[in-house]
Amino acid sequence: MEQWLSSVIDPYYQQVLMLVGIYIIAALGLNLITGLCGQLTFGHAAFLSIGAYTAAILTRDFHLPFILSLVLGGLMAALFGILLGIPVLRLTGDYLGIATLGFGEIVRVAFTNMKITGGAIGLAAIPRASNLINVTFFVILAVAAVVLLENSRFGRALKAIREDEIAAEAMGINAMWYKIQAFGIGCFLAGISGGFYAHLLQYLNPNDFGFLKSFEILNFVVLGGLGSIPGTIVGTTVLTLAPEFLRFVQEYRMMIYGLLLVLMMIFRPHGLLGGVNFRRLLRRRKQKATALSS
Amino acid sequence: MKKNKIALIFLSVLLMLALVTGCGGQTGSSSGGENKGGGSDDTIKIGFMGALTGNEASYGIETLKGMKMAAEDLNKEGGVLGKRIEIVESDHGSKLSEAASVVQKLISKDRVVAIVGDPTTGKTKLAAPICQQNKVVLLSAGAVGPGVVEIGDYIFRDTLLDAVAAPAVTEYLVNKLGWKKVAIVTSTNNDYSVGLTKIFEEALARHNAQVVDKESIQDGDQDFSAQVTRIKQARPDGIIFTGYYTEGGLFMKEVRKQGLDLKMAGGDGLLSPVLWKLGGDAVEGSMVYTGFAADPANAAPQTKEFIQKYQAANDNKLPDMFSAQGYDAVMLLAKAMKEANSTDPSKFKDALAKTRDYPGVSGSLTFLPNREPVKSPVYLLEVKNQQFSIKAVLPTEAPKV
Numbered sequence: 210m211e212q213w214l215s216s217v218i219d220p221y222y223q224q225v226l227m228l229v230g231i232y233i234i235a236a237l238g239l240n241l242i243t244g245l246c247g248q249l250t251f252g253h254a255a256f257l258s259i260g261a262y263t264a265a266i267l268t269r270d271f272h273l274p275f276i277l278s279l280v281l282g283g284l285m286a287a288l289f290g291i292l293l294g295i296p297v298l299r300l301t302g303d304y305l306g307i308a309t310l311g312f313g314e315i316v317r318v319a320f321t322n323m324k325i326t327g328g329a330i331g332l333a334a335i336p337r338a339s340n341l342i343n344v345t346f347f348v349i350l351a352v353a354a355v356v357l358l359e360n361s362r363f364g365r366a367l368k369a370i371r372e373d374e375i376a377a378e379a380m381g382i383n384a385m386w387y388k389i390q391a392f393g394i395g396c397f398l399a400g401i402s403g404g405f406y407a408h409l410l411q412y413l414n415p416n417d418f419g420f421l422k423s424f425e426i427l428n429f430v431v432l433g434g435l436g437s438i439p440g441t442i443v444g445t446t447v448l449t450l451a452p453e454f455l456r457f458v459q460e461y462r463m464m465i466y467g468l469l470l471v472l473m474m475i476f477r478p479h480g481l482l483g484g485v486n487f488r489r490l491l492r493r494r495k496q497k498a499t500a501l502s503s
Numbered sequence: 504m505k506k507n508k509i510a511l512i513f514l515s516v517l518l519m520l521a522l523v524t525g526c527g528g529q530t531g532s533s534s535g536g537e538n539k540g541g542g543s544d545d546t547i548k549i550g551f552m553g554a555l556t557g558n559e560a561s562y563g564i565e566t567l568k569g570m571k572m573a574a575e576d577l578n579k580e581g582g583v584l585g586k587r588i589e590i591v592e593s594d595h596g597s598k599l600s601e602a603a604s605v606v607q608k609l610i611s612k613d614r615v616v617a618i619v620g621d622p623t624t625g626k627t628k629l630a631a632p633i634c635q636q637n638k639v640v641l642l643s644a645g646a647v648g649p650g651v652v653e654i655g656d657y658i659f660r661d662t663l664l665d666a667v668a669a670p671a672v673t674e675y676l677v678n679k680l681g682w683k684k685v686a687i688v689t690s691t692n693n694d695y696s697v698g699l700t701k702i703f704e705e706a707l708a709r710h711n712a713q714v715v716d717k718e719s720i721q722d723g724d725q726d727f728s729a730q731v732t733r734i735k736q737a738r739p740d741g742i743i744f745t746g747y748y749t750e751g752g753l754f755m756k757e758v759r760k761q762g763l764d765l766k767m768a769g770g771d772g773l774l775s776p777v778l779w780k781l782g783g784d785a786v787e788g789s790m791v792y793t794g795f796a797a798d799p800a801n802a803a804p805q806t807k808e809f810i811q812k813y814q815a816a817n818d819n820k821l822p823d824m825f826s827a828q829g830y831d832a833v834m835l836l837a838k839a840m841k842e843a844n845s846t847d848p849s850k851f852k853d854a855l856a857k858t859r860d861y862p863g864v865s866g867s868l869t870f871l872p873n874r875e876p877v878k879s880p881v882y883l884l885e886v887k888n889q890q891f892s893i894k895a896v897l898p899t900e901a902p903k904v
Contacts (some may be wrong), residue, residue, distance in 0.1 A: 224607040228600055323694065329694045333628040410603050412629035417599040453604060456593065463556055463596065502551055 214341060223341050224409070229343040229449045231405045234351045236429040236445045237438065238398030241355060243427070244436035245364065246391040247371030249302060250307035252293075253399055254422035255316035256286040258415065260400025262326050265335045265407040270325075270460065275338035279404040286400025287393045289316075294392040301374075313420055320415035331414035332407075339409040347405070351398055355438055358394070367391055371436075432473055434483025443481050546589045547582075547846050549574070549833060550609035552620030552630060557597025562622035562825050566644050567592060569822070569829030570619055572812060573837075583837045584846065590833075591615055598836060599629060606630045610637045616643060616840075616848050619832040620824055622812040624648030631658045640848045640855065642836060644828040649698070652874040661831050661868055661876055663794030664902075665699050665770060668881040671899040672792045673706035676741065676768055679895075686716040686739040686765075688730065688754065690746035693722045697875055699745040699770050715739050720750055727757040737763055744769040751789070752781030759785040766790065779889045788892060789886045795828070795865045797821035798893055809864040827865035835861060835868070869901070877901045 215223065239253050264282030267273045273281075295307045320326045328331070358364050366387050369377035374384050407413055425448075433444020451469060455462045473481065551564030551570055567590070567764065574588040574841065582588060591613045595602040602621065609615045610633065618634060621627045622645030624820040634641035635655030652658050676682045685707060690696040707714055716737035718730040731754070742758070744751050744767045751773045759763055767773075768790040779786050799810050809830060813822040839855035840846055861868045866878045877899065885894035 220607040220611040221604065224604050228604065309662050331625045331628065332648075333650060334632075334654075337632070406600070410599060410629055412599070412625065414599060414625050452596070452601065460555065460594075462594070 214250070217342070225450065225453050227339055227341055227405070227409055229340075229446050230348045231339075231402050231409065232264060232426065232429060233348050233445045233448050234405070235399050235402035235426055235444055236433075236441045237351050237355050238395035238402070239426050239429045240436065240441045241358070241367075241391055241398070242395040244430055244441070245359060245371065246367040246388060248298065248388060248392070249306040249390075250309040251306050251420060251423050252311075252313035252316075254418040254420065255309075255313040255427050256290055256396040257403040257406065257422065257426075258287055258316060258400035258413075258418035260286040260403030261413055261418075262320060262332065262403075263400070263405040265332055265405030265413055266484060268338065268408070269332070269335050275336075275408060276343070276455060279401055279408075282404040283397045283400035286403065287397035290396025290399075291389055291393045294389045298388045310420055310423070310498050313418075314386065315421055317415050320418075325430070326413075326415065329415070331412055332414045333480045335407050335411045335413070337408060337411050339405045344405055344409075347401060352438065352442070359438065363387070363390070368436075380448075385410055428457075428470070432470065432480055432482025434477075434485070437480065437482045439487060440482030440485070447481070483490065520762040544586075546587045547569065547584075547610040547840070548589050548591050548613055548615040549836060550613060550615035550618040550620075551590055551592045552595070552605055552618050552626070553622050554594070554603070555594035556596040559597040560569075561644055563594070563620075565823055565825035566620065566622050566829035566832075568813075568817070569644075569826035569831075570833045571855055572809075572816070572826075573830045573833035576836050577833070583601065583840050584844065586846070588619045588833070588837065589719055589784075595621075595626070599626065602626045602629055603633070606633045610634070610639050616835050616846050616851075617904075619644055619829060619836075621645065624651060628654070629661070631655065634658065639838065640852050642894075643857075644832040645825060648694075656856070656874070657848065659855060659870070659874055659876075661828055661835060661863070661865070661878075663866070663878040663881060663899075664703075664875065665702050666902045667877050667899045668792050668844055669699065669702040669770065670706040670709070670902065671881050671897045672768065672790075672883060673703060673712070674896060675897055676743075676790075677707070677710040677712045680741070682712060682741040684713050684715045684737075684739045686718065686734045686737055686742045687714055688718045688720060688742060688744045689744065690722050691719045691749060693746055693772075695772055696722075696747075699772070700743075703743050703745065714876055720746065720754070722747060722750060724750060725753060727754050728761070730754075731757045731761050731763070734758070734765075735763055739765065741765055742767045744773065747772045748775040748778040749781060752778045752783075752786055755782045755789060768792075774884075774891075776889075779886055786886050791884045791891065792881050792897075793824065793884060794878060794881060795824040796884060796891070796893055797816065797823070798882075801893070801896070803862065803864075805862055808863045824865065827863075831863035831865050831868070834863065871901055 235257055242248050243251055260282035263285040264278040267278035267281060268275055285419060293312055297492050300308055321329050366382045369382055370384050378384050429443050429445040429448050434440030455465050457467055551567050553566050554560045555563050570590050574590050577583060577588045593605045595605045605612060609618055617640040619642050621630060622644040627643040627646040631641055631654040635657050641658050646660050647662050648665055651660055687700055689700040716734050742765050755767055766788045771793045773791045776795055797810050799807060810822060839851040843851040843854040845851055856870055856874055859869050866880055869877045879899040880896045881899055882893055883895040883897060884891040
């Protein structure tokens with residue numbers, strides 16, 4: 210299967226596409242927390258690393274099947290997300306941001322000093338189990354899940370909390386409970402993404418999961434348009450591919466990357482697809498079509 | 504609304520442009536030899552893997568400089584097997600995820616026969632399985648950590664390992680300087696330090712020197728008075744310090760403060776001007792070993808030539824370890840290709856593994872049967888008037904496994 214795949218798509222493009230898919234899963238999780246529920250978190254990379262290390266250690270040292278370890282890694286990340294969420298989600302806005310930033314650093318330092326994670330030397334010899342097929346499959350699964358969530362009672366409750374928490378409470382929504390659920394699901398997706406990440410790179414190092422990575426993922430979501438699922442996907446794709454496609458300008462690469470960020474924020478302050486409602490767009494087009502035909 | 508739409512279109516066009524030219528640029532640069540399977544008609548491609556931006560950039564930039572000098576020298580003499588050497592460079596910005604893409608790109612898009620890199624152990628370990636799987640030679644010009652060449656028979660490195668250097672230094676300390684009783688200071692949250700301490704302890708035991716005191720510190724500590732007090736009571740002949748320069752400088756300050764007239768010796772973790780910026784007079788006489796020191800006066804002829812060429816091209820700046828090892832890496836690959844009379848990695852990797860006593864610009868190099876390099880000599884530097892000067896040039900021998 211893999212050989213057939215590499216005869217169709219160059220392994221380099223496969224690698225980059227897988228990275229895009231993996232980041233999309235993580236970004237969808239963050240979009241649920243920050244975009245939909247309005248809770249600012251700067252520690253998403255920590256949950257990515259929890260999932261990555263858990264899955265990697267399970268397949269490497271305990272020889273568990275890949276998909277099972279992937280799910281267990283996701284659950285581990287969700288568990289830590291909920292444990293962190295219970296005390297921390299009482300905070301709002303910037304304060305929550307700082308608290309999650311701190312948690313991210315704790316996780317990084319903990320992994321640096323643990324024996325089982327290989328410490329500062331890193332964890333090597335992880336089997337390469339991620340391929341374009343299982344990554345794509347999980348991306349589709351994740352997209353379907355978050356689309357269904359967004360348009361459910363749960364999703365509407367999250368939006369209500371984002372817009373006005375007090376009003377939402379007055380309407381009988383248990384804001385704390387919903388926030389923790391959203392945090393748990395978001396972290397689960399991050400954990401899954403981390404598991405794929407570990408089995409793509411085959412090597413993990415705690416320093417790779419610093420706050421820069423958290424900001425990178427936040428960038429994907431904000432640039433695509435906070436709260437927009439298509440926006441998150443487009444934002445992640447553009448920002449992950451840009452450094453690769455900008456290789457031809459060599460040392461100016463990161464400068465142009467930065468310039469792209471600035472330009473996008475000037476012209477589209479709400480993100481690439483922020484504020485675009487696809488359902489409404491489709492409905493309007495349909496209405497136009499029916500009006501024309503009649 | 505309309506303005507937004509225009510902006511959106513403008514942006515998409517810009518992105519598309521970047522995309523298209525990106526692809527164009529790549530196919531253009533590699534059109535010389537595609538689909539020929541490992542090299543082409545008239546060029547041999549060697550990939551550079553390393554950071555040109557980000558916090559590891561200083562290693563990568565120097566490595567690449569050395570590699571380019573080697574390619575120039577080779578091409579001036581007609582290339583290798585009648586083909587030109589071409590260095591394909593790719594920056595990974597010190598990021599793990601991009602490093603994996605870079606290796607994959609070098610192998611499948613640029614079709615290099617060998618990759619020189621990465622200067623760090625971590626990213627070398629990331630690249631090694633990919634190279635091994637695709638049967639491309641990986642020669643790291645910087646990795647010193649454990650568990651690198653064990654990954655496969657296509658994986659090499661041309662660095663001075665602590666397991667080779669520290670025993671030679673220990674012999675000098677014990678037999679020439681008369682350190683019979685030694686205190687060892689380890690930074691316990693620093694893997695490099697923990698590993699180096701182990702090597703020193705074994706070497707000291709072999710030379711019948713006694714470890715009279717073992718002290719633990721942590722990277723980031725500022726106060727070492729308790730540790731130094733204990734060292735004072737143990738009355739050693741010298742201190743072996745396996746941590747980094749920041750703590751090393753501060754530690755020696757405390758040693759002098761408590762009135763001890765001991766000298767410190769350590770690995771290249773101490774190799775930085777920060778040592779005397781923090782330690783001042785207290786670090787005068789401290790000894791640091793390293794695999795390469797640019798010493799135009801006493802260097803071997805090939806090293807002298809390299810230093811001159813480097814200085815001419817870089818405003819009289821002296822080359823460092825990374826540029827010298829980058830130069831050697833390309834030269835070693837070229838030599839192996841000539842000997843195997845082939846640019847096929849599966850053939851010249853065996854010739855490379857047979858390298859014995861190769862006179863490189865960063866010292867002579869021999870690959871052991873397990874592909875670990877043994878380099879000689881090791882330079883023992885001494886801090887003199889707030890500068891490193893060469894105290895001794897020590898020959899090394901293969902570690903006993």
